[in-house]
Amino acid sequence: MLHGLGLGSAEELFDSLPADVLLKRPLDTPAALAESELLELFEAMAAKNAAARRPSFLGAGAYSHYAPTIIDSLIQRSEFFTAYTPYQPEISQGTLQAIFEFQTLVCQLTGMDVANASMYDGSTAMAEAVLMAERVTKRSRVLVSAAVHPEYLQVAETYVAHAGIELGRLEVDETSGRTSLDAAALEKDVAAVVVQSPNFYGCVEDLKAFAEQVHATGALLVVVVTEAASFGLLRSPGACGADIVVAEGQSFGVPVSFGGPYVGLFATREKYARQIPGRLAGVAYDKEGRRGFVLTLATREQHIRREKATSNICTNEGLIALAATIYMTALGRRGLQEVAEQCAQKAAYARRQIGALEGFSLPYSAPVFNEFVVRAPSEAEGLLRRLAESHHVTGGLALSRYSAERPNDFLVCVTETNKRADIDALVAGLKQS
Amino acid sequence: MTITKATTHVTQNEALVFERSQTGRRGYRLPALDVDETPIDELLPAELRRDDDLEGVPELSEPDVVRHFTRISTWNYNIDLGLYPLGSCTMKYNSRLNEKVARIPGFAGLHPLAPAEDAQGALQVMYELQQHLAEITGLPGISLQPAAGAHGELTGVMMIRAALDARDGTTSDEAKRRKVMLIPDSAHGTNPASAHLSGFTVKTIRSTSEGLTDLEHLRELCAGGDVAGLMLTNPNTCGIFERNIKEICSVIHEAGGLVYMDGANMNALVGVARPGDMGVDVIHLNLHKTFSTPHGGGGPGSGPCCCTTELEPFLPVPSVVKAEDGSYKFDSDRPQSIGRVKAFYGNFGMHLRALAYILTHGNDGLREATEAAVLNARYIAEGLADTFDRPFDSPPMHECLFTDKRQTRKGVHTLDIAKRLIDYGFHPMTIYFPLIVQGAMLIEPTESVGRAELQQFVDAMKEIAREAQEDAQTVLDAPHTTRVGRLDEAAAARKPVLRWRPAEKAAGA
Numbered sequence: 001m002l003h004g005l006g007l008g009s010a011e012e013l014f015d016s017l018p019a020d021v022l023l024k025r026p027l028d029t030p031a032a033l034a035e036s037e038l039l040e041l042f043e044a045m046a047a048k049n050a051a052a053r054r055p056s057f058l059g060a061g062a063y064s065h066y067a068p069t070i071i072d073s074l075i076q077r078s079e080f081f082t083a084y085t086p087y088q089p090e091i092s093q094g095t096l097q098a099i100f101e102f103q104t105l106v107c108q109l110t111g112m113d114v115a116n117a118s119m120y121d122g123s124t125a126m127a128e129a130v131l132m133a134e135r136v137t138k139r140s141r142v143l144v145s146a147a148v149h150p151e152y153l154q155v156a157e158t159y160v161a162h163a164g165i166e167l168g169r170l171e172v173d174e175t176s177g178r179t180s181l182d183a184a185a186l187e188k189d190v191a192a193v194v195v196q197s198p199n200f201y202g203c204v205e206d207l208k209a210f211a212e213q214v215h216a217t218g219a220l221l222v223v224v225v226t227e228a229a230s231f232g233l234l235r236s237p238g239a240c241g242a243d244i245v246v247a248e249g250q251s252f253g254v255p256v257s258f259g260g261p262y263v264g265l266f267a268t269r270e271k272y273a274r275q276i277p278g279r280l281a282g283v284a285y286d287k288e289g290r291r292g293f294v295l296t297l298a299t300r301e302q303h304i305r306r307e308k309a310t311s312n313i314c315t316n317e318g319l320i321a322l323a324a325t326i327y328m329t330a331l332g333r334r335g336l337q338e339v340a341e342q343c344a345q346k347a348a349y350a351r352r353q354i355g356a357l358e359g360f361s362l363p364y365s366a367p368v369f370n371e372f373v374v375r376a377p378s379e380a381e382g383l384l385r386r387l388a389e390s391h392h393v394t395g396g397l398a399l400s401r402y403s404a405e406r407p408n409d410f411l412v413c414v415t416e417t418n419k420r421a422d423i424d425a426l427v428a429g430l431k432q433s
Numbered sequence: 434m435t436i437t438k439a440t441t442h443v444t445q446n447e448a449l450v451f452e453r454s455q456t457g458r459r460g461y462r463l464p465a466l467d468v469d470e471t472p473i474d475e476l477l478p479a480e481l482r483r484d485d486d487l488e489g490v491p492e493l494s495e496p497d498v499v500r501h502f503t504r505i506s507t508w509n510y511n512i513d514l515g516l517y518p519l520g521s522c523t524m525k526y527n528s529r530l531n532e533k534v535a536r537i538p539g540f541a542g543l544h545p546l547a548p549a550e551d552a553q554g555a556l557q558v559m560y561e562l563q564q565h566l567a568e569i570t571g572l573p574g575i576s577l578q579p580a581a582g583a584h585g586e587l588t589g590v591m592m593i594r595a596a597l598d599a600r601d602g603t604t605s606d607e608a609k610r611r612k613v614m615l616i617p618d619s620a621h622g623t624n625p626a627s628a629h630l631s632g633f634t635v636k637t638i639r640s641t642s643e644g645l646t647d648l649e650h651l652r653e654l655c656a657g658g659d660v661a662g663l664m665l666t667n668p669n670t671c672g673i674f675e676r677n678i679k680e681i682c683s684v685i686h687e688a689g690g691l692v693y694m695d696g697a698n699m700n701a702l703v704g705v706a707r708p709g710d711m712g713v714d715v716i717h718l719n720l721h722k723t724f725s726t727p728h729g730g731g732g733p734g735s736g737p738c739c740c741t742t743e744l745e746p747f748l749p750v751p752s753v754v755k756a757e758d759g760s761y762k763f764d765s766d767r768p769q770s771i772g773r774v775k776a777f778y779g780n781f782g783m784h785l786r787a788l789a790y791i792l793t794h795g796n797d798g799l800r801e802a803t804e805a806a807v808l809n810a811r812y813i814a815e816g817l818a819d820t821f822d823r824p825f826d827s828p829p830m831h832e833c834l835f836t837d838k839r840q841t842r843k844g845v846h847t848l849d850i851a852k853r854l855i856d857y858g859f860h861p862m863t864i865y866f867p868l869i870v871q872g873a874m875l876i877e878p879t880e881s882v883g884r885a886e887l888q889q890f891v892d893a894m895k896e897i898a899r900e901a902q903e904d905a906q907t908v909l910d911a912p913h914t915t916r917v918g919r920l921d922e923a924a925a926a927r928k929p930v931l932r933w934r935p936a937e938k939a940a941g942a
Contacts, residue, residue: 032795046539048554051547078513079506093508120580123776158772162632259545259777261733284925302626312626319729330460
């Protein structure tokens with residue numbers, strides 16, 4: 001081929017590069033490995049991840065739920081995982097129809113009117129919701145609950161640094177574990193109030209009460225959900241009066257995979273559809289009147305509006321959104337309810353047992369879904385370390401990771417995958433550690 | 434001329450999952466609850482519980498679900514089917530081996546908040562990937578946190594903002610004035626959108642008749658003293674290497690600004706040249722382009738940022754470092770950091786795949802892939818040179834640019850050519866981008882295609898050019914072989930229907 005193009009060597013392909021930018025040595029990266037060698041290498045590294053082999057009660061933004069086998073086998077079809085963003089709708093109808101189904105399912109679960117084709121994850125979806133609230137209300141102060149996932153809050157702080165938005169805090173009531181909203185905080189310039197429910201400490205917030213107060217001042221209520229399994233049991237944010245709902249969709253059949261890739265859900269009211277960030281699939285018809293789907297309302301997006309776009313997002317999380325769509329479809333109406341109920345039941349069982357242990361207490365009184373804070377008699381990080389070493393169980397998350405003032409507190413998460421025997425082992429371990 | 438390649442497009446009509454729903458069906462079974470049941474009202478008061486019984490959520494059996502998604506999948510074109518020559522998108526082969534690596538239970542089942550000492554393998558993967566990306570780009574500071582290219586861009590320009598604020602302060606008149614981000618008119622739309630989000634004002638640099646950044650215009654724009662930086666794609670979106678890159682970088686640096694490179698086209702440079710050696714300060718990489726992590730019908734991507742030592746203090750936190758005892762840990766001690774751009778550490782599953790790509794190719798293989806990608810683009814450029822208008826003479830790198838200028842006389846435009854390609858069994862090229870070239874067709878074959886298929890593509894394009902002259906209507910009505918014809922996108926945007934509702938079912942739509 002080189003000679004056919006009049007070239008003497010591969011080097012000549014790069015004649016348009018000035019000599020002083022060319023790399024004149026081989027890259028200092030390893031020589032090629034065979035397939036079998038590569039697998040051995042990665043298996044050996046994976047074996048060092050001891051935490052992956054232990055029963056675990058970690059949640060806090062990433063949840064271990066059972067994923068039916070068909071999800072992975074379907075998303076590994078070439079037609080799905082090796083396709084691009086559906087820019088040519090005639091040969092991308094599979095992807096487009098799946099996005100349309102995803103959008104609909106997200107609307108049904110959140111109780112909202114419109115959902116987009118996905119965001120990177122829950123944290124960036126929340127940051128985008130804050131930016132959208134400013135666009136909608138033309139106000140620049142956003143109050144965020146202190147019981148929002150700390151990493152979500154950090155992401156929002158980065159996103160608003162140059163957007164002229166000021167982030168204020170709403171404190172947590174130390175008795176109930178719920179967010180306090182006093183009327184004085186809701187001044188006229190507040191664009192939005194951001195509340196997570198169940199919140200970072202596992203407590204279910206009274207969203208309806210929030211919505212009434214927030215709407216009275218003309219602000220928007222943004223509800224964040226990190227544990228999407230809760231949609232199967234808890235009153236939907238939409239039914240409580242939320243204006244924007246963002247969620248982490250990882251619970252829907254997506255492996256925890258050390259933090260990603262996950263999928264951000266983003267839903268809002270019909271009247272804000274043109275302010276939504278990211279991609280949207282919609283119904284379209286061809287000349288014969290056949291129904292199909294296209295990416296639509298593109299005039300909001302960066303490739304058309306450039307610096308005036310509603311967001312800079314381009315690639316989203318298509319394949320993970322597909323996995324979530326298959327999960328929601330396979331479990332369906334009854335399965336989503338059953339998973340949520342089992343999570344709540346098993347968490348209640350674990351909470352009762354741990355709460356009865358001498359020296360341990362449950363600091364918060366608000367109802368929970370499947371996560372709760374435990375106050376240990378000693379420093380939690382050391383306790384959990386001893387528990388992992390002697391009882392081979394990851395007992396939860398020491399909250400000192402995010403807050404030095406909580407040395408003895410840890411967060412326990414229970415899902416339908418935690419067997420009673422594991423819960424009993426956790427309780428026995430805590431007693432001895 | 435006979436074009437032998439053809440793909441099939443299944444024409445059956447598969448309803449939406451909601452339309453297939455049958456009350457009482459379910460696609461899986463949970464183990465029985467193994468703890469003592471608490472009355473539901475004791476768990477949660479009724480006012481906190483759903484009261485809609487999830488009405489409308491579908492009920493399907495497992496075979497229903499498998500058939501549904503399998504059927505709709507057949508309406509998709511995909512890389513495994515054949516050439517997918519979307520310029521700038523880099524649709525190269527996605528190795529099944531990398532998929533297997535990402536699914537090893539020790540990685541897939543590892544919780545992000547597991548203690549670092551119990552997640553050493555995962556930290557090692559991230560550390561080694563950081564090292565290799567530093568070597569490939571010549572830029573030693575790395576963050577793997579950004580989730581996609583546009584996210585990496587946002588990170589990169591925010592770092593520029595933070596670095597300038599650290600240098601100049603935020604209160605002086607000079608600091609307040611330095612708000613201009615220069616972006617060539619040929620750039621991706623994400624560039625200006627990211628710059629805007631980072632608080633910059635965008636000014637556009639013209640391109641020359643050769644398709645390169647106009648140096649004179651650049652100097653003029655820099656004379657104002659308000660330039661914070663430049664966002665440049667190289668090779669640029671016309672597929673041409675910006676041969677004045679070193680001078681461009683010095684002009685910006687002398688004006689007190691910093692240079693961000695959009696790494697969307699880095700697959701033309703791996704093993705051949707390094708942005709760090711050109712004067713670039715910060716770059717993002719698209720692991721889903723250059724390093725072959727699957728595009729997945731629109732993500733997940735991964736957009737690591739690589740930067741100079743000077744910019745390292747501003748990278749997102751945390752990053753992975755190696756301690757003296759050989760163990761790995763997260764380092765969040767970076768007081769000047771822009772902060773966190775995503776929960777946890779980035780799209781780790783994509784980091785695994787990219788590292789597997791680098792290790793299976795080896796250093797020689799990485800360069801060979803670059804050579805083959807450029808060679809293949811040259812082959813198409815040469816093959817179509819007599820048939821289609823080429824806006825620029827410069828030799829292309831990994832993608833080549835044509836226009837519809839010769840075909841428009843018969844009323845055939847780029848969109849029509851793209852749709853007709855579908856009938857020949859190919860995915861169309863990128864169309865109407867870059868925006869500065871009227872009727873642009875940007876073709877990127879990648880290294881994952883052999884000569885025979887390249888020639889089939891060239892033949893198909895020539896055949897379409899002939900049809901445009903002799904039988905334009907066939908081209909204008911394309912595609913003819915797909916499940917649906919051209920969809921009315923304008924009507925879809927006027928009255929958007931963005932979700933299924935039961936009423937639509939009743940109306941029989």
